[in-house]
Amino acid sequence: MIVCRALRKEFQTRRGTVVALDDVDITFARGSVTGVVGPSGSGKSTLVRCLTALERPTSGSVVVDGEDLAALDDTRLREARRRVGMVFQHANLLANRTAADNVALPLEVAGVPRARRRARSRELLGLVGLAGREDAYPAQLSGGQKQRVGIARALANDPSVLLCDEPTSALDPTTTREVLGVITDVGQRLGLTVVVVTPEMSVLREVCDSVVVLADGRVVEQGRLDELVRHEGSTLAAELVPLPTPGTGRGPWVDVVTVGEEAAATVVSRLSRRLEADLALVAGGAQTIGGTHLSRVRLAPGDLDAHDVVTAARELGSRAEVVA
Amino acid sequence: MNELLESLTRPVVTEGLTEATLQTLWMVGLSGLVSVLLGLPLGVLLHASSPGGLRPMPRTNRVVGAVVNVTRSLPFIILMVALIPVTRLVTGTSVGSTAAAVPLAIGAIPFFARLVEAALRNVDPGTVEAAEVIGSTRRQVVTKVLLPEATPGLVAATTTTLITLVAYSAMAGAVGGGGLGFLAISYGYRRFDTVVMVLTVIVLVVMVQLLQALGDHLARRLDHR
Numbered sequence: 001m002i003v004c005r006a007l008r009k010e011f012q013t014r015r016g017t018v019v020a021l022d023d024v025d026i027t028f029a030r031g032s033v034t035g036v037v038g039p040s041g042s043g044k045s046t047l048v049r050c051l052t053a054l055e056r057p058t059s060g061s062v063v064v065d066g067e068d069l070a071a072l073d074d075t076r077l078r079e080a081r082r083r084v085g086m087v088f089q090h091a092n093l094l095a096n097r098t099a100a101d102n103v104a105l106p107l108e109v110a111g112v113p114r115a116r117r118r119a120r121s122r123e124l125l126g127l128v129g130l131a132g133r134e135d136a137y138p139a140q141l142s143g144g145q146k147q148r149v150g151i152a153r154a155l156a157n158d159p160s161v162l163l164c165d166e167p168t169s170a171l172d173p174t175t176t177r178e179v180l181g182v183i184t185d186v187g188q189r190l191g192l193t194v195v196v197v198t199p200e201m202s203v204l205r206e207v208c209d210s211v212v213v214l215a216d217g218r219v220v221e222q223g224r225l226d227e228l229v230r231h232e233g234s235t236l237a238a239e240l241v242p243l244p245t246p247g248t249g250r251g252p253w254v255d256v257v258t259v260g261e262e263a264a265a266t267v268v269s270r271l272s273r274r275l276e277a278d279l280a281l282v283a284g285g286a287q288t289i290g291g292t293h294l295s296r297v298r299l300a301p302g303d304l305d306a307h308d309v310v311t312a313a314r315e316l317g318s319r320a321e322v323v324a
Numbered sequence: 325m326n327e328l329l330e331s332l333t334r335p336v337v338t339e340g341l342t343e344a345t346l347q348t349l350w351m352v353g354l355s356g357l358v359s360v361l362l363g364l365p366l367g368v369l370l371h372a373s374s375p376g377g378l379r380p381m382p383r384t385n386r387v388v389g390a391v392v393n394v395t396r397s398l399p400f401i402i403l404m405v406a407l408i409p410v411t412r413l414v415t416g417t418s419v420g421s422t423a424a425a426v427p428l429a430i431g432a433i434p435f436f437a438r439l440v441e442a443a444l445r446n447v448d449p450g451t452v453e454a455a456e457v458i459g460s461t462r463r464q465v466v467t468k469v470l471l472p473e474a475t476p477g478l479v480a481a482t483t484t485t486l487i488t489l490v491a492y493s494a495m496a497g498a499v500g501g502g503g504l505g506f507l508a509i510s511y512g513y514r515r516f517d518t519v520v521m522v523l524t525v526i527v528l529v530v531m532v533q534l535l536q537a538l539g540d541h542l543a544r545r546l547d548h549r
Contacts, residue, residue, distance in 0.1 A: 052457050078459035086457045092450035095549040096472050106458035108468065137548040157458065 007060035020046040038214030085154030100134035124152040144175035225290035241296040264295035348503035355428035367440025392434035424501030443477030476547035483539025
């Protein structure tokens with residue numbers, strides 16, 4: 001478990017002080033898979049660097065398994081880092097080491113004897129589905145396989161936290177699914193606190209049960225995904241079900257977000273009945289997120305007043321707004 | 325034809341050339357070894373102390389960098405003469421191949437150090453970060469990540485340094501170091517002995533080609549990228 005309290009990180013630049021993280025409070029619960037999302041420059045990378053103690057917070061605390069990283073001296077900090085396994089965007093494997101020797105690196109650094117290192121790296125490569133590839137060099141592995149080696153390496157020191165920094169941003173969609181599968185699988189099997197930093201909403205949809213939304217160095221939303229999407233005022237729901245690019249035609253349109261299995265599927269026909277008019281569907285999609293069904297549709301009001309459509313949709317329990 | 329055969333069997337060719345070749349190899353080998361042994365840590369220091377390095381030390385970096393640059397900006401022939409007192413101090417004499425190795429090494433150390441620095445800079449910073457995240461000490465980052473990952477580059481740097489030393493050693497030969505440079509000057513230049521001149525050139529070309537081929541082969545074998 002990781003708890004960030006009043007975490008603040010400033011950087012001094014020539015143009016003055018830049019606040020990368022501002023009063024950030026987050027709890028990453030044990031056994032959960034938390035997605036950290038936000039646009040670039042929102043503080044995601046700084047947060048990651050604070051969680052691995054590569055960056056010291058300006059103020060506030062990062063407590064991993066009850067130990068405040070900010071309060072440790074260099075030696076104890078190095079030991080504490082071993083409790084957080086890290087997976088990188090580009091795997092960051094050593095090119096001149098075999099897969100097995102890459103996985104063994106953290107053990108080597110920790111002073112584990114050679115025989116135990118060999119056994120452990122074999123076991124870990126098996127766990128991520130790479131048994132038999134122990135002697136392959138990274139250049140001989142595919143992107144997905146490299147990332148699996150990266151995951152195995154992150155697990156070498158028996159960490160309690162698996163921190164993944166944009167683990168799939170450099171991968172194609174099929175490989176992305178494969179790597180995300182491995183992450184959730186090992187997370188569950190080993191009972192890890194998994195943190196996945198990602199700019200991709202699809203990653204959030206597929207593997208996370210909790211989410212932290214960052215913007216301008218602040219936490220703007222956080223909580224369980226299934227609760228957040230139901231929550232009125234959450235901008236996350238709309239982002240999780242992105243609209244396909246609508247065809248030609250001009251607004252105003254009405255965007256309607258509906259939560260719940262029945263409600264999400266039937267919203268257009270119910271709305272149409274209530275207004276006693278045909279509503280044209282401009283764009284739309286439906287998703288299941290953290291076990292919750294969700295639909296988002298963009299409707300053309302036709303002869304009706306867009307605001308009447310909004311009112312009707314809200315009366316049906318959906319969230320609705322006019323978009324130009 | 326007979327004349328050529330005759331000139332090829334003279335002692336200056338049969339014995340002199342062999343001896344000169346051995347002297348050159350000794351000069352290059354000895355100074356090369358010292359350059360690598362001292363230039364490698366110096367290169368690591370330059371890399372580690374640079375801004376954004378493992379342990380940024382701006383002042384140390386600037387001072388070491390300046391010393392390296394001054395040494396490198398002196399033409400070797402001048403450096404060699406200027407270093408005669410140092411050479412005497414180290415070897416007790418300023419003539420002979422072993423004495424020549426002193427200025428050769430001092431000239432090559434900063435050269436090699438800069439090449440090492442460049443090779444280390446080419447190591448993916450992501451791998452360094454990966455090593456830091458697993459709790460590596462700085463020493464471990466150097467010995468387990470930086471140097472092994474830079475190995476092909478370090479081999480290439482060593483090759484380049486040795487070849488440069490072959491060139492420098494010819495200059496050292498001109499002022500008392502012996503070797504192929506001395507042979508070329510005293511026979512080829514002063515006595516217009518074209519045969520010796522040509523043979524010297526051939527030996528030097530073969531030597532450099534072999535060094536380069538060996539270095540390239542080794543670098544390729546060690547490179548798993």
